[in-house]
Amino acid sequence: MDCFSYRGAELYAEDxxxxxxxxxxxxxxxxxxxxxxxxxxAEYQSALAGCDHLVCYAVKANSNLAVLDILARQGAGFDIVSRGELERVIAAGGDPAKVVFSGVGKRPEEMAFALEQDIACFNVESAAELEVLAAVAAEMGKVAPVSVRVNPDVDAKTHPYISTGLKENKFGVTVEEARQVYRRAAQLDSIAVVGIDCHIGSQLTEISPFIDALRRLLALVDELAGDGIELRHLDLGGGLGVRYADETPPAVADYIAAIRRELGERQVKLVFEPGRSIAANAGLLVTRVEYLKPTPAHNFALVDAAMNDLLRPSLYQAWMDIQPVRHRDGSEDASWDVVGPVCETGDFLGKARQLRLEAGDLLAVSGAGAYGFTMSSNYNSRPRAPEIIVDGASIHCARERETIADLMRGEHRLPD
Incomplete structure (x- = not known):
């Protein structure tokens, strides 16, 4: 179902x-x-029917409380990378017992808070982190459930900034090191080894890298079983891509089916951490054309959204579809660079877009539900945009627009 569609010349969000x-x-x-x-x-949950599983939505993709609330009501678990994200999950009604804690730099106080909440698992990303977690848990009289994030050195064939499974990336431990980390974890009284974790990158459009990574993990699982270390769950992370332009990512059902075929008769709980594939195409960023500025080199459409509102085009050179909220009759399309008011040449939402525009027109940027607002900032002292949830014909303000006063709250001038 396409929840953003045109009815005649006008764009609708649901109804x-x-x-x-x-x-x-x-x-x-x-x-x-x-x-x-x-x-x-629901696509993930349906594809995983009949096997023990947990779908942990990656909070970093879109952490709005209303978004988390919607997913929690549907039974989702959550993948977090900070105490702040865990606090958001709890505030939104999420179940800490369905939370996995990822991230390479967990602080002791974050670990302690997560232990107090009895989260499902810590995805440990280094030998040093394991020792700190063990010490924190021992001091609290707790046992920390852990999986080790293994870096399988698989090329995800995606943008280098969102590739996380190569040996030069900061994430996880090598397959060779993982066996030693697991042996050490099994010796620690305040640690319970429960699973294995892997996440090779984001916006993957082929199944083969997932299968390559899975095979390397399963070989390690068998080695660990020989060491007497039995794992109860297999966390394959997230990373399934979405269509922004002409990408052809596999359907969720096909992706999950390929994983299940590869597992065969193994009895293991499957954990996934999708973010982009749940939230990206559930959102739009709407912006208004303030000025049209034709020049001999380019036609610039100056809009009121900027790189501080939507960073992906500038940071990743990401292509995101831009269409009018209302189709205009009359004049011919022209090629426009859609740019914002921030004082950076890299401040653009899209380049060379064929559009029929006049000042005052509204434009909708598709695919903005993931890594949109959550990566936004106050650069140039610009208040962040509101977030709105549409439910049929109902509208809910999930986050109010910031004010200038909000930006300066907590700041203080020097005394006289």
Missing amino acids: TPVEAIVERFGTPCYIYSRKALETAL
């Missing part, structure tokens, strides 16, 4: 005209579809 949302909340503005979020999560 709500996008123009009506903008009239109420202004621009720039993030709009999310509840139906799209629920449908994307």
Whole structure:
């Protein structure tokens, strides 16, 4: 189901005209579809039916409380990388017993808080982290459930900034080191070894890298079993890509089916950590054209959203579709660079887009539900945009637009 579609010339979010949302909340503005979020999560749950599993939504993709609430109500677990994300999950009604804690730099106080909440598992990313976690748990009289994040040295064939499974990446431990880390973990009274974890990158559009990584993990699982270390769950991370332009990522059902075929008769709980594939195409960023600036070299459409609102095009050179909220009759399309007001040449949402524009028009940037608002900033002292949830014909303000006063809260001038 496409939850963002045109009815005649006008773009709708579910059963709500996008123009009506903008009239109420202004621009720039993030709009999310509840139906799209629920449908994307349900694809994973359906594909995993019949086997022990846990789908842990990656909070870093979109951490809005309303988004987390929607997914928690549908039975999702959560993949977190900070105490702040765990606090968000709890505030949104998520179950800590369905939380896995990833990330390479967990602080002792974060570990302690997560232990107090009785989370499902810590994804340990180094031998040093294991020792700190063991000490924190022992001091608290707790036993920390752990899996070791293994870096299988598999090329995910994605942007280098979101490739995480190569030996030169900072994440996880090598297959060779992992066996030693597991042996050490098994010796620690305050550690319970429960699983193995792997995440090779984001925006993957082929199944083969996942299978390559899985085979390397399974070989290690068998070696560990020979050491007397039995693992109860296999966490394959996330990373399944979505369509932004002409990508053809596998369907969730095909991806999960390939994993299950490779596992055969192994009895192990499957854990996945999808983020982008649940949230990306559940969201739009809507922006208004402030000025048109034709030049001999380029036609610039100057809009009120900027790189501080949506960083992906500037940071990753990511292509995101940009379409009018209302199709305009009359003049011919022209090629436009859609750029923002931030004082950086890298401040753009899209280049060389064929659009029929006039000042005041609204544009919708698709695929903005993941790594959109969550990566936004206040650069140039710009307040962050509101986040709106659409549920059929109902509109819910999930985050109010920041004010200038919000930006300066907590700052202080020097005394006289």
